[in-house]
Amino acid sequence: MITPWWYHPILGAIVALMIFGVAHPGVLGFGLVAIGIIGIPVLVRAYTLRTGLWISQAAGPATRQLQRVLMVVYIVLMGAALALRLMEPSAWWALVPALSGLLLTWAIGPRYDRELRRELAASAADS
Template sequence: MENNQSAEARGGDVSSQQEALETLASLDVDRALLAERVVTPWWYHPILGGIVTLLVGAQALPGVLSMAVLALGVVMIPVLVTAYTRSYGVSVTAPVGPRTRRLMTVLVGVLTVGMVSNLGIKFTGIEPAWGLVSAVICGAVTAVLGRHYDDVLRTELASGGRTDGRSRGAA
């Protein structure tokens, strides 16, 4: 609902209202520029999928081997993120809007199911090789949904987190 009164009639200053509108417009431009910079390189998601495969698969491995593979995967995550951040100068660590939050929830859910299923394999005595199935599925889902997540993230960044394609400053 718009107010048709002028800024002067409401007791406001026309120049300060204009400055506010210009500031909002510049924020829209900044969001669009940031969205252009947040482009994940082709190698990021396949490597992340491989790390996820290691982390999920480690749950089904016996004894010390499980801990060693798990430790390797945990160390590889910050190395990957650091390499990406140093190469591109920007890193987004949290969902921006509702679609990225949903995709993140789906990814965490898939990883949780994969890890729990591999723990089940480990504790029931089923052949550990079966753990590769859920590990590979989790790694593949991470690589594929990761690309989609990036596309949605850029869209939400450019629109200020809105899902209707308009920026926050738009009426």
């Protein structure tokens, strides 16, 4: 069970688009968030077609912890993007939380995959 090389960079880009979209009012912001909302199921479908499987939940404590950390950080980054929207500085400042989301997703994704494989293997060995 190996995640294709393209999965985490694309997921990171989708996360970055959504965070960047939160920082921008109007059609641009709405459009970027909408692309993200549509992009995630499309990515999941592409992954499922490519690999033949999909695991939608954590397999043990390490993957649950990584999921929680990612969700908290994503919420913080979305909050930072919203704060930037309300403060109305230069639009380029929105790149900071957006790129943080991209890099975090790209960096943590492979670690999550390793932990998931380890936990699944341990679960199979216990059965």
